[in-house]
Amino acid sequence: MTPAPNRVRWTTADLELFPDDGKRYEIIDGELIVTRAPRWSHQQVAGRIFAALDTWSQKTGIGGAAMAPGVIFTDEDNVIPDVVWASHERLDQLMDEAEHLTGAPELVVEVLSPGEKNEQRDKQLKLKLYSQQGVQEYWIVDKNLRQIQVYRRDQAVLTLVVTLQAGDSLSSPLLPNFSCALNQIFGRVAG
Numbered sequence: 001m002t003p004a005p006n007r008v009r010w011t012t013a014d015l016e017l018f019p020d021d022g023k024r025y026e027i028i029d030g031e032l033i034v035t036r037a038p039r040w041s042h043q044q045v046a047g048r049i050f051a052a053l054d055t056w057s058q059k060t061g062i063g064g065a066a067m068a069p070g071v072i073f074t075d076e077d078n079v080i081p082d083v084v085w086a087s088h089e090r091l092d093q094l095m096d097e098a099e100h101l102t103g104a105p106e107l108v109v110e111v112l113s114p115g116e117k118n119e120q121r122d123k124q125l126k127l128k129l130y131s132q133q134g135v136q137e138y139w140i141v142d143k144n145l146r147q148i149q150v151y152r153r154d155q156a157v158l159t160l161v162v163t164l165q166a167g168d169s170l171s172s173p174l175l176p177n178f179s180c181a182l183n184q185i186f187g188r189v190a191g
Contacts, residue, residue: 007030008030008032009030009076010027010030010031010032010076011027011030011075011076012027012072012075012076012078013075014027014032015027015078022036022037023035023036023037024036024037024080026078026079026080027076027077027078027079028077028079028121028125028126028129029076029077029125029129030076033121035113035118038082038111038113039113039114041143042082042111042113042143044187045111045141045143045185045186046067046068046082046083046109046111046141047067048184048185048186048187049082049083049109049111049139049141049180049185050065050066050067050083052170052178052180052184052185053065053083053085053107053175053178056175056177056178057085060176060177061088062087062088062175062176063085063086063087063088063090063091063106064085064086064088064091065083065084065085066083066084067082067083068080068081068082068083069081069084069100069101070098070100070101071084071100071101071102071104071105071108072096072100072101072102073102073103073104073129073133077129077133079126079129081108081109081110081126082109082110082111082141083108083109084101084105084107084108084109085105085106085107085109085174085175086101086105086106086107087106090105090106091105103133103134104130104133104134104135104136105135106135106136106137106174107135107136107137107138107139107172107174107175108126108130108135108137108138108139109138109139109141110122110126110138110139110140110141111141111143112140112141112142112143112144114144122140123140126138127140127151127158130158131151131153131156131157131158134153135153135158136152136153136174137150137151137152137153137158137172137174138150138151138158139151139170141185143186146165146166146182146186147163147164147165147166147182148163148164148170148182148185149162149163149164150162150163150164150170150172152173164182165182166182166183166186167182167183168181168182169181169182170182170185
């Protein structure tokens, strides 16, 4: 893909120059994306998913979960997913000195933020990026609809395999014996 004429291509080095002002600065295909800090309800849902994954990881010793880690795929693809999970083996391969991931964790979770542009970013741009970079499973969480779309790698592409609704339980072939009720994740969400 050739860059558009006169288009500014942002890189990871550019991100180092931005202030620590509570905003999220991400780059997808050289394009800068700036978002506000997530809402309380967004953080509640992301935190509950992290807590479920972290508790399971502590019990099994298979891997680890993190909230809002930096993932540097390339110099022009640098994102901050809401939650990720990676096996210890994968973490050993991906972690740089600054404790950023430098490649695809097995699982990425994005909680949708309000607004058509935000939804497009998670449902299209990030889906494509995570698919290209080798993420094995991608959960798109819609706290307003109280549902989770689960995408899994099929051949070389992340494909929608199920849309879970409140009352369903979340599980994954990546996470043996992991199960979490969506009602537990969504609980009583503020906002």
